[in-house]
Amino acid sequence: MFKHIKSVVSVIAVAFLVYIFTFYIDGEMGVILLAFVLFAPLASLFFALYAQKRVKVTFDCDAYVQKGSYLDVEVTVRKTGAFPLAILEICPYASEVFVRNVKKRRLTMFNEEKTTFTFRLDAAIGGNGEVGIYAVYSCGFLGFMRFPMKAKLPAAASVGVIPQLPDIKASSQLFRSIADTVLTSDEEEENDTSMLFSANTSPGYEHREYEHGDPLKRINWKLSSKKAKLMVRLDEAVASVQPVIVLDLFRRSSVSAENAVRGEEQLIRAVFGLLFLLVKQGIACNFVYRDASGKSVMESVDNPDYPNQLLLKILSIRVIPDKRVDLSEVGSSVCACVIATTDAGAGFAAVADQLENKDNVSIIGLSVASANSTSLPLWYLDEENNFRLV
Numbered sequence: 001m002f003k004h005i006k007s008v009v010s011v012i013a014v015a016f017l018v019y020i021f022t023f024y025i026d027g028e029m030g031v032i033l034l035a036f037v038l039f040a041p042l043a044s045l046f047f048a049l050y051a052q053k054r055v056k057v058t059f060d061c062d063a064y065v066q067k068g069s070y071l072d073v074e075v076t077v078r079k080t081g082a083f084p085l086a087i088l089e090i091c092p093y094a095s096e097v098f099v100r101n102v103k104k105r106r107l108t109m110f111n112e113e114k115t116t117f118t119f120r121l122d123a124a125i126g127g128n129g130e131v132g133i134y135a136v137y138s139c140g141f142l143g144f145m146r147f148p149m150k151a152k153l154p155a156a157a158s159v160g161v162i163p164q165l166p167d168i169k170a171s172s173q174l175f176r177s178i179a180d181t182v183l184t185s186d187e188e189e190e191n192d193t194s195m196l197f198s199a200n201t202s203p204g205y206e207h208r209e210y211e212h213g214d215p216l217k218r219i220n221w222k223l224s225s226k227k228a229k230l231m232v233r234l235d236e237a238v239a240s241v242q243p244v245i246v247l248d249l250f251r252r253s254s255v256s257a258e259n260a261v262r263g264e265e266q267l268i269r270a271v272f273g274l275l276f277l278l279v280k281q282g283i284a285c286n287f288v289y290r291d292a293s294g295k296s297v298m299e300s301v302d303n304p305d306y307p308n309q310l311l312l313k314i315l316s317i318r319v320i321p322d323k324r325v326d327l328s329e330v331g332s333s334v335c336a337c338v339i340a341t342t343d344a345g346a347g348f349a350a351v352a353d354q355l356e357n358k359d360n361v362s363i364i365g366l367s368v369a370s371a372n373s374t375s376l377p378l379w380y381l382d383e384e385n386n387f388r389l390v
Contacts, residue, residue, distance in 0.1 A: 044140030047086035051138040052150050054081045055088060061131055064160045064312060071098070071121040071159060073131055077107065078114045085109045087139040089146065094121050096257045097129035097161045097265075106139070126163025126265040128318050132156030160315025163265050166273040166385035174338075174362065174379050174387035175277055178243050181336040181360050182283055183221070207231045242300065243278070244334045246288040246325055247271050247314065248341035248351065253321040263342045263366050264319065268311075270364055270381040271340040276307050286334075288325060292317050296326035327354040340364035344378065345371035352376060365390070 061073040073092065079085055090105045099122035109115055121131065136149040168175065207220060210230030223231045249267065251260045278285050284302035287310060291297050301307060324347065330337070337355060341348060344363050352374050355361055363378045368390055372378045378390040 041140070041145075044086065045145060048138045048140040048145055048147050050081075050083060051079075051085045051088065052147055054079050054083075055085065055136065055138070055149055056080065056151050057090060057133060057136050057149075058154050059092075059131075059133060059157070061157055061159065063158070064162055064315065065123045067123050067126045067161050067163045069123055071123055071131070072118050073121065074116055074118045075105070075133070076114060076116045077109065079109050085138075089135075089137040089139055090133060091135040091137070092119060093132055093134050095130040096261045097125040097127050097159075098122060098131075099124050123161045125261050126161050126268060126315075127261050128315055129159045129161055130156050130318070131159055158316055158318065160312060162311070162315060163269050165276065165311075166269055166381065168273045168277045168381075168385055168387070170277065170281060172277070172387050173389065174364075175274065175281075177362070178278065178336050178338065179281065179283060182243060184335075207233055242284050242286050242302075242334075243336035243338070244286045244288060244298075244330055245271060245275055245278075245301075246327065246330075246337065246339040246341075248325040248339060249290070249319050250324050250341055250343045250348075251319050251321050252343065260319070260342070266366055266381070267340050267342050267364070268314065270387075272307060272311050273381070273385065274338070274364075274387075275301060275310075279304050279307055286330075288327065288330065289314060290317070290320070290323065290325055294320050294323050296329070298329065324348070324351050327351060330355060334360075336360040336362075338362050338364060339376075342366060343371070345373050347373075349373045 056078045057075065058078075059073055059075045061071055065071040075090060075092065077088065077090070085108065087106055087108050090107070092102050092105070094100050094102055102119060102121065105117055105119070107115060107117070123129075132155070133153055136151075136153065137146045138149060139146045170176075207223060208231070210219060210224075210232050220231050220233050247267070249264050251257070251264070275285060275287065279301055284300065286298050287301050288296060288298045299310065301310060325339075325341075327339075334355075334357075337360065339352065339361065341351075341363065344365055352358065352361065352363075358376065361376050363372065363374070363376050364387075365372065365378050365380050367380050368388070370378060370380060370390070372390070379387045380390065382388050
């Protein structure tokens with residue numbers, strides 16, 4: 001509004017000066033100035049309207065960027081006619097995970113058919129972000145008028161900002177709790193399985209002495225106590241005793257995205273720090289998350305390289321407000337379940353109630369002050385990358 005007022009004031013000021021010059025200083029020169037003042041806006045209007053249909057704008061950038069680094073976005077402007085264009089105003093934007101100091105860019109195109117420029121964004125917060133161009137205007141060369149381009153604007157680009165993951169120790173209490181539950185389930189399954197064999201047969205596990213770096217889950221504790229040294233199993237079926245890790249990036253529509261993204265980054269760091277540790281220690285997991293359509297999906301994570309791929313997949317998905325994860329397909333036979341949520345307050349109890357057996361279910365929240373509408377234990381990742389029980 002203020003900009004339009006300035007334009008009107010400028011036009012009035014020019015008209016007043018022409019009037020003074022024509023009637024009080026030099027009438028002949030004043031007529032020439034008056035003709036120019038009338039002609040120039042018409043020429044400016046012609047240039048602005050001509051360019052409305054004869055410009056195409058595209059941009060390109062990387063799909064992922066490391067937190068703390070920069071994302072370079074290259075914008076390309078093409079004109080479809082040979083006639084010179086006056087002034088084009090390009091208005092880019094970036095979402096909350098970037099430092100949003102993006103400025104409008106004005107340029108003019110005379111002989112060239114294509115021109116490019118690059119703007120840089122600071123990746124400040126881990127998570128899914130968006131980069132795009134919200135408007136392109138054709139402006140008259142006098143600066144008094146501006147019209148939106150009629151060509152279709154380029155689609156926004158999804159950009160994942162990769163946070164630095166915490167190095168969670170195997171001595172973490174939450175990890176030990178999950179590992180112990182898995183070991184107990186493993187032993188129970190082994191006892192049930194051994195009943196299928198006769199007295200002269202065995203389940204067929206092969207063992208060797210423990211070496212530094214071996215997953216703790218593959219230690220055969222019974223055999224180790226008999227031999228007075230740690231023994232690890234070389235072949236092991238783990239599918240039936242996989243714990244479930246759930247990522248619930250819940251964002252209330254009443255909360256601004258600027259405030260929500262920091263909590264979402266913190267939760268992603270905590271979940272994938274735990275997931276990396278579990279897989280590294282030989283504990284395969286089932287990971288539940290919402291895909292781009294909002295549907296809850298579950299994937300098995302049993303390869304040490306897969307958490308990295310899964311992290312990139314999560315960072316490419318835009319958070320849908322007021323949408324919680326669905327656990328109805330998880331089943332009731334999981335040995336352990338950890339639900340990481342940005343909001344365990346009102347409405348979260350309905351999510352937890354989808355699990356029939358809650359004996360080994362825990363919650364990962366954002367902090368010691370996180371709300372908990374259930375009776376389930378709530379953990380959070382502190383500043384020293386340790387999981388603490390509230």
